[in-house]
Amino acid sequence: MIDDLNWAIGGEAGHGIDSTGKIFAQALSRAGRHVFTSKVFASRIRGGYTSYKIRTALVPVQSVVDRMDVLVALTKRTVEENLSQLHDKSLIIYDGERTMMKDFEPPGNMTSLNVPLQRLAEEAGGAIMRNIVALGATCAATNFPISNLDESLEKQFSRKGSELVENNKKAALLGYNHIFENYNPSDFGYILECTDSTYVLLNGDEAIGMGAIAAGCRLYAGYPITPATAVMNYIKGRIEHFGGHVIQAEDELSAINMALGAARTGARAMTATSGPGIDLMTETFGLVSMTETPLVICNVMRAGPSTGMPTKQEQGDLNTMLYGGHSECERFILAPTTVAECFHKTVEAFNLAEKYNTPVYLAGDLSLAITEQTYSPDEFALESTKRERGLFLTETSELEPWLNTQGQFKPHADTEDGVSPRTLPGIEGGIHMVTGLEHDELGRRTEHPPTREKQVQKRKRKVETAIEQENFDYREFGSPDSDILVISWGSNEGAILEAMDQLEQKIRFLSFPYVFPRPDISEAIQNASMVFVIECNASGQFATLLEHDSLSRVTRILKYDGIRFSADEIAKELNSYLLPEEVVLK
Amino acid sequence: MSTGANFADFKSDKKPTWCPGCGDFGTMNGILKALSNTGASPENTFFVAGIGCSGKIGTYVRTYSIHGVHGRALPVGCGAKIANPNLEVMVAGGDGDGFSIGAAHFIHAVRRNVNMTYVVMDNRIYGLTKGQYSPTSGTDLKTKTSPSGTYMPPLDPLALALSSQGTFIAQAFSSDLKRLVEIVEAAINHNGFSFVNVFSPCVTYNKVDTYQYFREALVDVNDIGHDPTDHEAAKKLILDSETEYQGILYQNPNSVSYEESHGLDSPMWDLSENPPEDILNLLREFY
Ligand SMILES: Cc1ncc(C[n+]2csc(CCOP(=O)(O)OP(=O)(O)O)c2C)c(N)n1
Ligand code: SF4
Ligand SMILES: [Mg+2]
Numbered sequence: 001m002i003d004d005l006n007w008a009i010g011g012e013a014g015h016g017i018d019s020t021g022k023i024f025a026q027a028l029s030r031a032g033r034h035v036f037t038s039k040v041f042a043s044r045i046r047g048g049y050t051s052y053k054i055r056t057a058l059v060p061v062q063s064v065v066d067r068m069d070v071l072v073a074l075t076k077r078t079v080e081e082n083l084s085q086l087h088d089k090s091l092i093i094y095d096g097e098r099t100m101m102k103d104f105e106p107p108g109n110m111t112s113l114n115v116p117l118q119r120l121a122e123e124a125g126g127a128i129m130r131n132i133v134a135l136g137a138t139c140a141a142t143n144f145p146i147s148n149l150d151e152s153l154e155k156q157f158s159r160k161g162s163e164l165v166e167n168n169k170k171a172a173l174l175g176y177n178h179i180f181e182n183y184n185p186s187d188f189g190y191i192l193e194c195t196d197s198t199y200v201l202l203n204g205d206e207a208i209g210m211g212a213i214a215a216g217c218r219l220y221a222g223y224p225i226t227p228a229t230a231v232m233n234y235i236k237g238r239i240e241h242f243g244g245h246v247i248q249a250e251d252e253l254s255a256i257n258m259a260l261g262a263a264r265t266g267a268r269a270m271t272a273t274s275g276p277g278i279d280l281m282t283e284t285f286g287l288v289s290m291t292e293t294p295l296v297i298c299n300v301m302r303a304g305p306s307t308g309m310p311t312k313q314e315q316g317d318l319n320t321m322l323y324g325g326h327s328e329c330e331r332f333i334l335a336p337t338t339v340a341e342c343f344h345k346t347v348e349a350f351n352l353a354e355k356y357n358t359p360v361y362l363a364g365d366l367s368l369a370i371t372e373q374t375y376s377p378d379e380f381a382l383e384s385t386k387r388e389r390g391l392f393l394t395e396t397s398e399l400e401p402w403l404n405t406q407g408q409f410k411p412h413a414d415t416e417d418g419v420s421p422r423t424l425p426g427i428e429g430g431i432h433m434v435t436g437l438e439h440d441e442l443g444r445r446t447e448h449p450p451t452r453e454k455q456v457q458k459r460k461r462k463v464e465t466a467i468e469q470e471n472f473d474y475r476e477f478g479s480p481d482s483d484i485l486v487i488s489w490g491s492n493e494g495a496i497l498e499a500m501d502q503l504e505q506k507i508r509f510l511s512f513p514y515v516f517p518r519p520d521i522s523e524a525i526q527n528a529s530m531v532f533v534i535e536c537n538a539s540g541q542f543a544t545l546l547e548h549d550s551l552s553r554v555t556r557i558l559k560y561d562g563i564r565f566s567a568d569e570i571a572k573e574l575n576s577y578l579l580p581e582e583v584v585l586k
Numbered sequence: 587m588s589t590g591a592n593f594a595d596f597k598s599d600k601k602p603t604w605c606p607g608c609g610d611f612g613t614m615n616g617i618l619k620a621l622s623n624t625g626a627s628p629e630n631t632f633f634v635a636g637i638g639c640s641g642k643i644g645t646y647v648r649t650y651s652i653h654g655v656h657g658r659a660l661p662v663g664c665g666a667k668i669a670n671p672n673l674e675v676m677v678a679g680g681d682g683d684g685f686s687i688g689a690a691h692f693i694h695a696v697r698r699n700v701n702m703t704y705v706v707m708d709n710r711i712y713g714l715t716k717g718q719y720s721p722t723s724g725t726d727l728k729t730k731t732s733p734s735g736t737y738m739p740p741l742d743p744l745a746l747a748l749s750s751q752g753t754f755i756a757q758a759f760s761s762d763l764k765r766l767v768e769i770v771e772a773a774i775n776h777n778g779f780s781f782v783n784v785f786s787p788c789v790t791y792n793k794v795d796t797y798q799y800f801r802e803a804l805v806d807v808n809d810i811g812h813d814p815t816d817h818e819a820a821k822k823l824i825l826d827s828e829t830e831y832q833g834i835l836y837q838n839p840n841s842v843s844y845e846e847s848h849g850l851d852s853p854m855w856d857l858s859e860n861p862p863e864d865i866l867n868l869l870r871e872f873y
Contacts, residue, residue, distance in 0.1 A: 030873075198873065199873075200869060200872035200873055201872055202872045206872070210868050210869070213861075213865070213868060214861050214865055214868070216857040216861065218669065218854035218855075219665060219668060219669050219854060221661075221665060238868065241864075242861070242862070242865070243852070243854060244854065245668055245669075245848065245850060245854075247664075247665070247668065249661065249694075250690050250691065250693075250694040251690060253657075253658060253661070253690075253691075254658070254660075254661040254664075254690070254691055254694070255661075257654065257655075257658040257661035257662045257665065258661045258662070258664055258665030258668075259665060260654070260662055260665065261634070261652075261661065261662035261663060261664060261665025261666035261667075261669070262665040262666060262668065262669035262854065263665075263669075264632070264650075264652055264662070264666055265632065265666050265669045265670040265673065265853065265854070265855060266669075266670075266853075266854075266855030267669040267670070267853075267854035267855050268854075268857065269665070269669070283655050284654075284655055284658060286655075287654055287655050291652065377869055377873070380869055382861060382865045382866055382868060382869055383860060383861060383863060383865060383866055384860060385860060385861050385865070386859065386860065387857050387858075387859055387860070387861075389857070394855070394856075424650075424670075424855055425629070425630065425631070425632045425649075425650035425666075425670065425673050426629060426630055426650075426670065426672065426673065426853070427629065428629050429629075430629075430650075431628055431629060431648060431649060431650055432650065432651075433598075433644055433645060433650075433651040433652065433653065434651075434652050434653070435644065435645070435652070435653035436653065436654060436655055437653065444600065444645065445645060445653075
């Protein structure tokens, strides 16, 4: 079991919950502690329950757990929302002078720390800093050196002037002192130690944005949508330094077409959206595939259908990404399994797109998007990011082997491996057209049956070539010899890894970052005594795929209530199958 | 400036399959003549075609070109021009493509003012789908889907462009080649988004908006001494629903293109094998 501490601040949307949580997460990261954060947020800007939860430990943490040790409650509802996770040793920090917390009684034997957050904030220079007072109080209650918080405050506010930084530090100190003056923190039993380790702290959307810029993405076109907006927000203001540009399009139809236009000129381009936007982009996705244009389309999934639950977790778009679009068209689907993998898979998506002149879906989800996680900086070797551009011909002299007898360039040359060359406007001798209509090697419309067949086969062959040449493998964990097989795709990896510690039996866990093409594990499925597929949707879309692959049944462990799996939930679910009944009942 | 490319260099060896007499022939010739007059080269031109009879133009031109999905030609052109401002970007499509399914893109392309040219081959009908009414069809136009008229006023493309703060708004006629070429040439030379609505009669499905009709109805703004830089005067002509005009109705001489205002002046396709060293600054932010 990991020696961890779970802290959260909760209140209403508009209370600054998010930025407060981020400041504390940053302080912990700077203190050389690992951090894994999660959020509950409402799609309203004001009102509605919101919280920011941090799990911190000296070792890497990769999941949420169902336990709350220290809770900053700005509203009574915050306590109600977390009741099942609070325990006898939990601390609740609240402001008893505020009407919304008046007459608050802590449930059970918990300790409540009454801190006049508002009054102390006003003393420090403004009521707006009351959450910072709470952070100061948190440092005292958890024996965490407040200097780390000071550093984080500097990072957060230094751009807005030194006075603001000093006021915030003062607010933190007042909260810190209040605890020591009125309570005895050593009684609480919480000690947040520091280390000399250096970590970076980032979320999945930021990792995708950083990956895109490192991969050389130059044109980002997008239309705002939760939870993909943060990708655009990250890229905007940073990509320009590397010669790129962000366009906010009038809708997703436009966004993907802008990205397509840029890609046709040879630029690396991408768009990011969520389910509703993917639906709008689908027709053009077919065009991208048909014209053999390299493009990265990021789908940061959320709960649907329709507007669904915009701020809730789901992995419900697997079928849409796999089958969406009329007729059949080539694609790759990558699904990063961790925040760090969001970076790596983004880079890979750009390379695959250009090596095979094919659109690539990069499937993130809300959980990855909003999770801030610590990593060693070595995890992101930005400077050695490789841009593999495929058969990209930028000189007239390179075109020669790809011209027909009349000297016309063949953008859809019918090659053995299915991969055709790509050139760009401006290159003499490379003039050609592309169209969404079926076409010959020159890109010209045709309905000639043998040519149609040839081009369809050629496009399919590209994927076969990719399967041969690329390493579309799963990530393997646990005991390779165990005949209990647990399988998942995308963001559930961390929770499953931590759940494994809570299982009596040894299992073999295969985590899939590749949805299509994906490794063939039919044999492993057929040979296992039990196969569990864990995913966040109601029908088990990935499970169904694996059943088709292996022609055998699997057991689905599904979640579709809008909240990610916790390690505890997965352990409980698996144990309900793996342990004898009596043990489970206990 | 001339690269020596002439009109014929811009034509592919594919023979158009438009109906004999279709206005699209004249409009295409006008566009290609104008391109060659401005000194553009086929290599450096990126042609984006919509879907419709008009959209077939993408096959008949000899430039780098793309024939996309119905209604989305403008965003493709916009992305291409931003990613390579050195290209001459020409977008052409039908009235249904541009003002119905793609109407939102039209409004925002006008506002965005990316330096490219948009020619709508306006026949006031859906040609390719064999004769349904289009957004520019007259109220009384009887078509397969409006057997007794559309019961809707036609959309006014010029007024839409004006209200979206267009910087170049013009109208031409496929069979007045001389004026068509002049107007499209000016459109290409304009620094910003240039919109030219070109009446291109459909001889098969529209028996009202015919060559003869336009020949008689059109009033050339040059003949009435119109100053296209005079916004007020342009507004009067554009909002005058009694008369159909030919010519440059409005041109903002101070237009600044999107690319210029964003400092975009170089192509984006070239990449080093690894990122530049200061890419590490991205990571430093997360410490
Ligand atoms: C999404 C979609 N809907 C419908 C169509 C069918 N369609 C093709 S062209 C067209 C209308 C063409 O009218 P217009 O743009 O005026 O072009 P014209 O043929 O008159 O030149 C339609 C409805 C399509 N190709 N795609
Ligand atoms: S149907 Fe009309 S628009 Fe289409 S080619 Fe024939 S004349 Fe031209
Ligand atoms: Mg039409």
